[in-house]
Structure formats: C-alpha cells, structure tokens
Amino acid sequence: MKNINSKGLFDEAIRLEKLTNQGDPLVILKQTINWEQFRPILDSVLKKEAKGPGGREPFDYIMMFKILILQRYYNLSDDRTEFQILDRMTFMRFLDLELSDKVPDSKTIWLFKEILTKANAVEKLFEKFHDELEKHGYIGNEGKIIDASFVEVPRQRNSREENKEIKGGNVPEDWQENPHKLSQKDIDAKWTKKNNVTFYGYKDHVKTDKKSKFIDKYKVTDASVHDSQPLDEILEAKDADQPLNADSAYTGEDQEKTIEDKKMINCVNEKGYRNKPLTEKQIAKNKEKSRIRARVEHVFGFIENSMNGSFIRTIGIARATATIGLMNLTYNMFRLLQLQKIGCTR
Numbered sequence: 001m002k003n004i005n006s007k008g009l010f011d012e013a014i015r016l017e018k019l020t021n022q023g024d025p026l027v028i029l030k031q032t033i034n035w036e037q038f039r040p041i042l043d044s045v046l047k048k049e050a051k052g053p054g055g056r057e058p059f060d061y062i063m064m065f066k067i068l069i070l071q072r073y074y075n076l077s078d079d080r081t082e083f084q085i086l087d088r089m090t091f092m093r094f095l096d097l098e099l100s101d102k103v104p105d106s107k108t109i110w111l112f113k114e115i116l117t118k119a120n121a122v123e124k125l126f127e128k129f130h131d132e133l134e135k136h137g138y139i140g141n142e143g144k145i146i147d148a149s150f151v152e153v154p155r156q157r158n159s160r161e162e163n164k165e166i167k168g169g170n171v172p173e174d175w176q177e178n179p180h181k182l183s184q185k186d187i188d189a190k191w192t193k194k195n196n197v198t199f200y201g202y203k204d205h206v207k208t209d210k211k212s213k214f215i216d217k218y219k220v221t222d223a224s225v226h227d228s229q230p231l232d233e234i235l236e237a238k239d240a241d242q243p244l245n246a247d248s249a250y251t252g253e254d255q256e257k258t259i260e261d262k263k264m265i266n267c268v269n270e271k272g273y274r275n276k277p278l279t280e281k282q283i284a285k286n287k288e289k290s291r292i293r294a295r296v297e298h299v300f301g302f303i304e305n306s307m308n309g310s311f312i313r314t315i316g317i318a319r320a321t322a323t324i325g326l327m328n329l330t331y332n333m334f335r336l337l338q339l340q341k342i343g344c345t346r
Helices: 011-021 025-032 035-049 061-074 078-087 089-094 106-118 121-135 160-167 179-183 253-261 280-305 317-341
Strands: 144-152 190-194 197-209 215-222 243-245
Touching: 025 089, 025 317, 035 061, 035 106, 035 121, 061 078, 061 089, 061 106, 061 317, 078 089, 078 106, 106 121, 106 317, 121 215, 121 317, 144 280, 144 317, 197 280, 197 317, 215 317, 243 280, 280 317
Parallel strands: 144 243
Antiparallel strands: 144 197, 190 197, 197 215
C-alpha cells in the first residue's frame, strides 16, 4: 500500500510535463536565450564584491540574473519573488532548482540587484543582448520609432511644504535628520499630468527598431521631462540614413536639428497650430506615418498587459533606471520568442 505522504519518482516530472503542455512560457525562454552570454559581465561586477575565505558560497550569478528577469516578467516584489520560487514548480524548473536546494531570500535578491545598479551593469546586460540580436540579423535597421511611456512608483504622502522643497531641488530638513525616513522617500520621482490624468514616477524613453519591434536604446527620466528632451541621447550615429517615426510631440526646431545632425530621414508627424492648422495633404501624410509609428505601441502594450503593467517598487532614479532597464531587456527576450514562434527569418 502506497504511503499517502510519499512522493512517486515520476510525480514531479508528470506535473511539469502537464504544465509544459499548458504553455509554460518559461520553458521556451530558458531554452531560447543563451544565458551564458551574460556571465562575463556578471562576473566582472560581482566578483569584486566577493568576500574573503570562509562564509557561505554565493548563489550562481546566472540563476540570480534569471530571478530578476522573472521579477520583471511577472512584476513581483522581492518578497513575492522569494515566495513564488518556493511555491511554483515552473519557477524552480526555470532556475534549475530542485526541491532540496536552497532558495535565495528576498534580501539576497535585493542585494544582487543593488550591486548591479551601483555598477550600472544593467545597461551593459541590455546592450550585450541587443548586440547578439543585431549579430544574428534580428535588428532590421530599416527605420526607427521613438516614444515614451510613464512608469509609476508608489505615491508619496508628503505635505504641501515638503513637495514644494522637493520641486525646488531641496531635501526637507527633517528628512535629513531622519535617515530612515529619507531612505523611504523618493525625491527623484516627479508628478505630471497628461490628458487630464495625473502620473507620479518616471518615463521610459525608447527607440524601437521599426521592422522587428525590438527596443534599440532607452533613457530613463523623471515623469515631468518632455518626451522629446532625451532625443539627442537616444539617437545614434549608426541610425544615419534611416527614417525616424514619432508622434507630433517630437516636432520643433531643436528636434528637427537633432534629427538632421544624426543624418536621419525625418518622418515625425507634423503638428497643427491655432492659427496654422494642418492642410489636408499634411493630415493624409500624418495618417500614413501613424501606421508606422503605431508599431511602438506593441512594446508598451506587451509591458502593460503581458508583464503586469509598468509599475515599479523602487526609490530613486538610479534604482528606477536599473529596474526599467531590466523591464526593457525582458521585453526584448520575449519579443525574440514571439518572432521565433511565427517563424521570422533572420
């Protein structure tokens, strides 16, 4: 008679096979991505942090990096990430963990991410994956699209006087005297309003490859920065001779000069003014341009719907930049899965 508390040898394998047949995306992600390509970057950053002889052996860096990708795909806090790894067989399989293996706790996950943040390593990881995509012909380089999206953070409960000081670039005096309170306050995030909707946090400015919809480059700012302001930083010399599509927020003398200096073909939607409305010809051209520009909405739509929204739980622009960079990298990984699934040629 079988002990009801015992587990059959093949029970776990059968359960995982059923989960695979149900369409577990982590199976394909694990198999598709060459995770070892990231190890040299992780080693160069994290080995500097290694302690002397003795102490607990650190968790594998690739496994820890994959945990950060899980966090961004499912939009989980550090505590929820630890719980879900312990609870979900699909997470354990993705991380190559057995039931008897030790699972990193939330503090370990936080510390790993903090080290990468302070070393500006996330941008290097993003660029490494982008270079591989370009190397294998996944980046079309037949046109670029620029756009920006809000990334919100938990709203601060500050007094009117405190908000006034923060807006003026100062830290309230009583916060400076209370380091614990200051560590919980985000003085980099900003309020802004768009279409009568209020946002608090940051902006993810992205340049997307028109053909493949991969994110080429990104810049993180506070939410109050105008969409067009980081244009010069996002456009690169290698974008020369390619058409650039964007909405009318990217019009203006400064923007036109930047596009011209980068030797790109200006396909930005034209803007009408109170005493100078658009002509029918301009409206028709805008409509045609918008069909191309709308491709960037796929990026933000995937992040919002498939990655459980562009809301992050960080404090300060340095951490926000790292987390949003991981979000963009995670999007690119899943975009690769989508292209391979529909059989796009390289």
